[in-house]
Amino acid sequence: MGNKTPCNKGSGEMSRRGFLAGTSSLVGAVALAGHGSAAYARTAAVPTVVQGLDNGARLPVLIVGTGYGGSVAALRLARAGVDVHMAEMGMAWDTPGPDGKIFANTTKPDHRSFWLRTRTKQPLSNFLGFPLDKDVPRYTGILDAEEFAGITVYQGRGVGGGSLVNGGMAVTPRRERFGSVLPTVDPAEMYDVYYPRANAGLGVTQVDPAWWESAACYQYARVGRKHAQRSGFPFVFVPNVYDWDYMKQEAAGTVPKSALDGEVIYGNNAGKKHMQKTYLAQAKATGRVAISPLHRVTSVTPAASGGGYTVVLEQLDTTGTVTATKTVTADRVFFAAGSVGTSKLLVRLKATGALPDLSDEVGRGWGDNGNVMCGRANHMWDATGKLQSAMPTAGIDNWDAGGAFAEVAPLPTGIETYASFYLSITKNPHRAEFTWNAATGTVDLSWQRAWKQDSIAMAKTIFDKINAKEGTIYRTDLFGTNKIWGDHLTYHPLGGAVLDRATDNHGRLHGYSGLYVIDGALIPGNATVNPFVTITALAERNIEHIIATDL
Numbered sequence: 007m008g009n010k011t012p013c014n015k016g017s018g019e020m021s022r023r024g025f026l027a028g029t030s031s032l033v034g035a036v037a038l039a040g041h042g043s044a045a046y047a048r049t050a051a052v053p054t055v056v057q058g059l060d061n062g063a064r065l066p067v068l069i070v071g072t073g074y075g076g077s078v079a080a081l082r083l084a085r086a087g088v089d090v091h092m093a094e095m096g097m098a099w100d101t102p103g104p105d106g107k108i109f110a111n112t113t114k115p116d117h118r119s120f121w122l123r124t125r126t127k128q129p130l131s132n133f134l135g136f137p138l139d140k141d142v143p144r145y146t147g148i149l150d151a152e153e154f155a156g157i158t159v160y161q162g163r164g165v166g167g168g169s170l171v172n173g174g175m176a177v178t179p180r181r182e183r184f185g186s187v188l189p190t191v192d193p194a195e196m197y198d199v200y201y202p203r204a205n206a207g208l209g210v211t212q213v214d215p216a217w218w219e220s221a222a223c224y225q226y227a228r229v230g231r232k233h234a235q236r237s238g239f240p241f242v243f244v245p246n247v248y249d250w251d252y253m254k255q256e257a258a259g260t261v262p263k264s265a266l267d268g269e270v271i272y273g274n275n276a277g278k279k280h281m282q283k284t285y286l287a288q289a290k291a292t293g294r295v296a297i298s299p300l301h302r303v304t305s306v307t308p309a310a311s312g313g314g315y316t317v318v319l320e321q322l323d324t325t326g327t328v329t330a331t332k333t334v335t336a337d338r339v340f341f342a343a344g345s346v347g348t349s350k351l352l353v354r355l356k357a358t359g360a361l362p363d364l365s366d367e368v369g370r371g372w373g374d375n376g377n378v379m380c381g382r383a384n385h386m387w388d389a390t391g392k393l394q395s396a397m398p399t400a401g402i403d404n405w406d407a408g409g410a411f412a413e414v415a416p417l418p419t420g421i422e423t424y425a426s427f428y429l430s431i432t433k434n435p436h437r438a439e440f441t442w443n444a445a446t447g448t449v450d451l452s453w454q455r456a457w458k459q460d461s462i463a464m465a466k467t468i469f470d471k472i473n474a475k476e477g478t479i480y481r482t483d484l485f486g487t488n489k490i491w492g493d494h495l496t497y498h499p500l501g502g503a504v505l506d507r508a509t510d511n512h513g514r515l516h517g518y519s520g521l522y523v524i525d526g527a528l529i530p531g532n533a534t535v536n537p538f539v540t541i542t543a544l545a546e547r548n549i550e551h552i553i554a555t556d557l
């Protein structure tokens with residue numbers, strides 16, 4: 007397949023540190039440089055979004071949020087004959103900007119990249135000693151870096167939720183580990199019915215191994231495999247929702263590049279099957295699903311008369327200013343605002359008296375999926391490739407022995423970095439709680455930065471050994487200066503309205519009939535792998551039961 011990156015022959019004579027020093031002047035130009043691209047023709051079909059949510063409307067079902075849980079609920083309810091309205095605080099992401107593209111490039115963040123920030127907050131904040139963040143106009147952009155006292159939680163904002171910004175890694179946990187993920191759910195029904203249903207609905211497939219072995223854009227992953235195997239760690243291929251045929255055409259230069267142009271955390275203009283192309287497209291096809299983007303739900307309380315719930319929504323413009331406040335009545339409300347969104351909303355509604363009878367378990371059991379990041383500096387003969395597909399395909403599984411599953415992640419800077427980069431998911435035991443802070447009128451999260459030390463220790467069971475075997479060192483330039491570990495963040499918030507604690511065993515909130523949680527808030531803090539397949543499968547399980555018994 008074309009675009010093979012030439013090996014940097016002869017460069018082994020240079021020392022690694024010499025290289026790092028020598029290239030530092032390139033960073034501003036290269037790591038921040040855009041990948042020039044011609045006008046882009048949109049290839050994706052997206053659902054028609056209905057803007058018109060009328061003040062005073064009466065709705066059979068309102069779904070708060072349009073990520074994995076919300077989209078599953080919308081499709082299944084609509085197919086069961088129920089009219090559904092979805093409120094989404096983020097944008098529709100169906101209209102190209104002035105550059106002809108819907109989404110911004112990872113190496114060139116702009117106003118579209120961040121949710122209501124005036125300066126970017128990139129997960130990898132530095133490169134070769136240089137800070138990467140820059141000023142951007144405040145806009146309802148796609149990636150929210152939500153800051154709590156001890157952790158920054160990255161989340162997708164827009165129709166499709168996290169599916170818009172994530173790496174597409176679609177991992178079903180090993181069955182023998184499922185008991186720790188969702189202890190009250192029967193593994194047989196999940197592995198026989200709901201995981202297969204979720205994988206099919208999401209369009210999950212595996213990269214063609216023969217192509218992978220020769221593709222220049224996966225040289226970084228092959229180096230990751232070599233190092234893992236030489237240290238005796240199991241290396242596993244991981245499915246993804248990316249369209250591999252499209253990626254092959256990207257590599258051949260016959261279609262506009264997306265994953266091979268580094269696109270991922272600010273959206274993919276092609277190739278990735280995010281929810282707008284899968285569940286939401288099918289939901290739209292029923293004719294029963296309407297979506298209101300830039301509508302943020304702020305209150306849910308029992309209606310004064312006639313049953314159901316009074317729901318208050320703020321309509322936003324793209325600066326985040328509230329332009330209208332609407333009040334509707336919904337017979338049923340599904341909370342699908344993501345682990346953080348749902349938890350914050352429920353904790354506030356309970357504390358402020360809108361839903362006082364919610365369980366005391368609301369807000370508890372939140373975890374970061376044990377996320378911790380690091381990079382390793384390879385020798386010059388182990389180039390990882392200047393062309394790196396932004397879609398990961400593989401991981402190192404040391405869960406049983408060391409409590410860590412490490413995704414071999416891309417570092418798509420457009421230059422040869424000689425770096426291997428990893429996002430580890432670890433068996434971190436700590437769980438935090440969301441609480442209402444009446445003084446500030448906000449919801450706090452009790453996560454402590456020091457708790458990440460457990461995750462670091464688990465990740466080190468893999469990377470200390472690989473470094474010792476390979477004679478290599480950790481990168482210290484990616485998360486600050488002289489800082490090895492990305493221990494300040496998570497991509498995988500889970501919990502806060504845990505299944506069979508804050509809700510019954512199918513997501514019905516205790517205390518109120520007709521209120522449900524159907525997103526990552528149900529999972530008690532750790533999925534042992536990347537979480538969206540489990541969130542989707544659990545939503546499939548719960549909505550089937552709810553449709554059969556409640557509707």
Ligand code: FAE
Nearest residue numbers: 071073074075095167168172173175303344347526537538
């Ligand atoms: P989510 O997808 O977050 O959807 C919630 C939606 O609700 C969002 O669109 C919000 O804007 C919206 N919302 C929130 N509050 C309100 C409100 N008050 N009113 C109206 N709307 C609201 O929830 N997971 C994987 O399995 N594999 C990966 O490769 C992977 N990579 C990731 C990379 C990045 C950079 C990030 C940020 C996440 C990644 N994840 C990955 C995590 C994954 O995207 C996440 O677990 C799911 O998106 C969570 O799904 P939920 O349905 O819980």
